Amino acid sequence: MRRHIISVLMENEPGALSRVVGLFAQRNYNIESLNVAPTDDPTLSRLTLTTIGADDKIEQITKQLNKLIDVVKLVDLSEGSHIERELMFLKVKVSGAQRAEIKRTTDIFRGQIVDVTSSTYVIQLTGDSDKLDAFIQAVAPVSVLEVVRTGVSGIARGEKVLSL
């Protein structure tokens, strides 16, 4: 059982996303996170999803995804060297000495405070999922009001590209 990042280039057509998501539900596969947007080519969307499974299950997932008519190409990024990032917004309730403490922690994690009120901060943080998890733990003593995460986006290192 290993975590995989599957990146899919698909037709930017209505219903294409529902076919991908529906496939996972229909075949009893799990989606950990999902992230989709158009690419520089407006006819194509790029979808990145993370899932956990044994090798034979992941093989089936990629084969079944490839069978979808809207799927143009896909790659399992976790098979090679790659970069992955996730964006998180974290809204915390802060007062008094906590304000400076949270600011310091945010700096250590190379995050930014992007909104400030007399009682709250909104912190923006990018990184891999583990780093984001670690940050949430680090600020655990203060009251976390809201967490928003985008899901993983990824790209292969070096000259390897996923394109037509």
Add this chain to the structure above:
Amino acid sequence: MELLSGAEMVIRSLADEGVEYIYGYPGGALLHVYDALFRQDRVTHILVRHEQAATHMADGYARASGKPGVALVTSGPGATNTITGIATAYMDSIPMVVISGQVPSDFIGTDMFQETDMVGISRPIVKHSFLVKRAEDIPMTIKKAFHIAQSGRPGPVVVDIPKDITNPSDKFEYVYPKKIKLRSYNPPQKGHSGQIRKALDLLMQAKRPIIYSGGGVILGQAAEVLTELAQKLNFPVTNTLMGLGGYPGSDRQFLGMLGMHGSYAANLAMHHADVILAVGARFDDRVTNGVAKFCPTAKIVHIDIDPASISKNIRADVPIVGPVKAVLNEMLGAVKDSKREADKEAINSWWKQVDEWRSSKGTFPYDRGDGGIIKPQAVIEALYETTKGDAFVTSDVGQHQMFAAQYYKFDKPNRWINSGGLGTMGFGFPAAMGVKLHYPDHDVACVTGEGSIQMNIQELSTCLQYDLPIKIITLNNQALGMVRQWQDMQYDSRYSHSYMESLPDFKRLVEAYGHVGITVEKPDDLKGAMEEAFALKDRLVFLDVKVDPNEHVYPMQIKDGSMRDMWLSKTERT
């Protein structure tokens, strides 16, 4: 250039695609299309009595002819009634195009009268689907639908068309595209030569080989080349339920169907094989029995057009992705060119063993009884003799289906038409109608049960309207036979709702519909009645055969065992 409305384009595109018959039922969302249908004569519409039957008719036609079948249905209930037929086609990889009407574009999502999200509701059971957005897109969309439905691993495609797009007063330039290219869809045209070489090496060294061929051989029109290769190599052959006719059923090398109700010889040969050549078969659980105990000594060569079918249930040692016909042709060519031969000595002693299994148990033996009651197996044997093995035979699902598969020897592909994957009761009768329309000069028989036939019996009316003289042979055991068999074997004969109580008098029922009904109750009358039914060339004949209600289908594999673990009768197991 010609100007056509969206509605006219729908029908014209079908005509230009070469579609002769469509099966359907009108309704509000489709009225423009039905009006366009009225004003042309290239496409013939068959009015069914239930949309499910329309899809099964299209399906039956597709299975017999190899060409996509087409159904035309309205929005809402018309569309939802096709779901069982679409799922049936999907499970068996049958090319089909279902055109459904939809409420006008502006109203989509408002829960308008007779609205359902057809694209959404059918999504898990289609190869692909389209919601048409503009009338101008209709010809291209229909072209794409047919291309997708019949290429690669075939399957059903839905085209959902909102009513406003078929408005007769809006006209557009019409050209039916000649070719289609989809950047995201390129099914393989041939197999990997390196893999084919590897496969041949295995086959030539095999001591105990067997060919296990499935529906893909029929769909891929590869029966001829498979037969030639199998005979050249002198390997034993077994077919799946879907693959019957892919190798001549009456040939010496054929061991009968394999799997849950497969023959003793086929299942034992599979279990003891050292090399299995799996062709267009997907290792369905009805074949493999317990996956953990499946064929412990076998290396597996698996040819399939769908990469996802390879190593899904059973890991292949040599996977070959490609059209079975092209791959088998390449294999056959290589065998001929290199003058390579299989290990003759080993194969001969393998045949000795296989023949011993076959002769010790027979292919499909059964207790013929004392002549007091008709055995269901005898009905199929009578059907085989009467039609000389040359009929198209459709079936529903249950004991009768297995008896037909076991006792009718199919020597040609596309002659055995049944719902293998989904197991749809109600399939056989409308499927037979689809076959008969396209093969009016051939015998078409629907082997069914008194349970299954009642699931689409309203189509007797359609048969009268279009004069479809098929033969319906009902193995009437007054119970849901296969359900009851399982209840006998696994639930201490507690027959929870497996009885068909209050059965109609089928003879009088079919007579009410204007057809011929014959009731057969005595073994001595069986052959005569069967001959009478087929002698009445121009009439639909419903043969209601009262058979032994206590008969079980054997062999039957023992749950979670290996291929060779079988019940051979009520008291004997392997």
